[in-house]
Amino acid sequence: MNSPLVVLNDVSFQYESQETPALNHISMEVYEGEWLAIVGHNGSGKSTLARLLNGLQFPKEGTINVAGITLSEDSIWEIRKQIGMVFQNPDNQFVGTTVQDDVAFGLENNGVSVEIMSDRVVDALKKVNMDSFLDQEPHHLSGGQKQRVAIAGVLALRPSIIILDEATSMLDPRGRGEVIETIMNLQKEEKITVISITHDLEEASKANRIIVMNQGEIYREGTPEEIFEMDEELVKLGLDIPFSVKISKKLREKGISLDRHYLTEEELVAELWTSHSKM
C-alpha cells in the first residue's frame, strides 16, 4: 500500500447533549489512492468521524492529520480544500439554482478566478458524466444525477480525498448504481482517495478495505473478503449481509465447494455457471 494520507491518533469525541462518547479512542489510517468503506449500524459514529475529518467538529482528545497538515481551527480551510464531502440528502446540498452554478459554488468560495472557473466546472461535470446538464435546474434532476453533481462540485476543487457519507442511501437502485460507478471511476482514473460511509455491505464490497464501526469504536478492519468471513457477527452488529454472500454461504453448507465468498452477484453467477465444467 501507499503512504498514509490521513492519520487519526487516539481520537475521541462526545456531543454535549450526549451521555456517551460518539467516538471512543479511534486510531486509523487512510492510504493514498485507496477506497476505504466505513460500515456500521445507525449511530455507530460514522458521520461524526466524517465531520471530524473535515473540521466540522473538533476532537475532544487525539490528533487528526490530513495530507501532512494537523487539523486545528487555523488549518480547517486548508484541510477542506483537500477533503471534499458528499452528504446523504441530494436536495439539501444543492446550493446553486442550476447545475453549473452549483458546481461553481465551492470554486467561488475559494476565490478561484472567473477564467479558470468555467473550465473547471465543465471539466468536473464531464468526469461524472453530467456535462450535458449545465443549465438544468435541480428539481428536474433525479437523485442520482443530483449526487453526481454534488461529486462534481467536490471534484472541481481538486481535492485529494472525497468522503461520501451515505451518499447512496436515499437513491433508487439505478441512481445508486450510477453513483457507485462514478466513484469507481474516480478512484481508478483520477487517483482520488475515496472514503465511503455506508451501511450497504453490497456497496462496501467494492472497496479495497473495510472498517467496521460499533458504538463509536473500530470493531474490525480488513479486506471485503476478510470482513464477510464474519458472517453472523455482522448481523449482530446491525448490518445486512449481501444476497450473494448469503447464497454462497448456503451453497457451501450444502457441500457445494466454492473457492471463497462471492462478494458481487456477477462474480457468483460467473462461478456458478462455469462450475459444472470444473467438476
Added chain:
Amino acid sequence: MMEKMIIGRYVPADSILHRMDPRSKLIIVFLFVCVIFLANNIWTYGILVLYTFLMASFSKIQARFLIGGLKPVLWLVLFTFFLHLFLTKEGAIILDLGWFKVYEEGLRQGIFISLRFFLLILITSLLTLTTTPIEITDGLERLLGPLKKVKFPVHELALMMSIALRFIPTLMQETDKIIKAQTARGVEYTSGPIKDRLKAVVPLLIPLFISSFKRAEELAVAMEARGYKGGEGRTKYRQLSWAVADTLMIVGLLFVTILLLVFRG
C-alpha cells in the same frame, strides 16, 4: 403551475431586453417608477404610453403572455379607476343620474391614475419576463454593492434570495407530496366547510416546517464543507457585462424624462 406564479414568469427569447444587463434593467425600472409621477396631462401620459409600448415591442414577448400576466392585477386597475370616478368632486358635472354624479375631474383622475398603475405593472412585468430571477438577484447584489461600506449585508441578502429561489420548487414538490399523503389518510383539502379546510392546513404546514429546518441545517453544513465562509474573498461565477446598448437604453429614458419635463402642464 404554482411555481410559475411565485418566481415570476421568465419567458426565454432572444431580444434586446433579454440581452440587456440586469443592472441596467433594474435602473430603468427604478427611474421609470420615479418619472411616471411627472406626467400630469394628456401629452405626458401619451409619451409614457408610447415609451412603454416601445419597450414591450423590444421584448419580443407575445402580447398574450403580457396580457395573461396582467390579468390578476387588472381588477386593481379598474378599482382605482372607479374609486377616483366616485370620490373626486371637482370640475364640471358630465353625467348626472340624480343620486350619482360624475365630475370631469373625477374622470380625468380616474383615467390618469389607473393608466399610471397599468404602465407601472407593465414595465415591471417586462423586467421579470425578460430576466431570470437569479439574474435579478445578481444585478441587485452588484447595484447595492456600495452599501457594504455601511455594513449593509448585501451579499448575505443576495445569497438568501438565490437559495430561496433554488428551494421554492423543491418545497412545492414536497407540499404536493404531503398533500397526497394526508389526502390518503382522509384529510379533505378541496371540499367541506371552510373551517375544516383551514384546519386541514395544519397537518400540512407542520411537516413542511420541520423538514425545512432540517434542510436549512443540512444545507448550512454542506456549504461550510464546501468552503463557504461569507462574502469576503469570494469570486462570482456569473459575470454581468454592461454593453453599449445598456447605456443607450438609460440615455433613452433620460431623454423621455426631459420630454416629460418640457410637456408637463
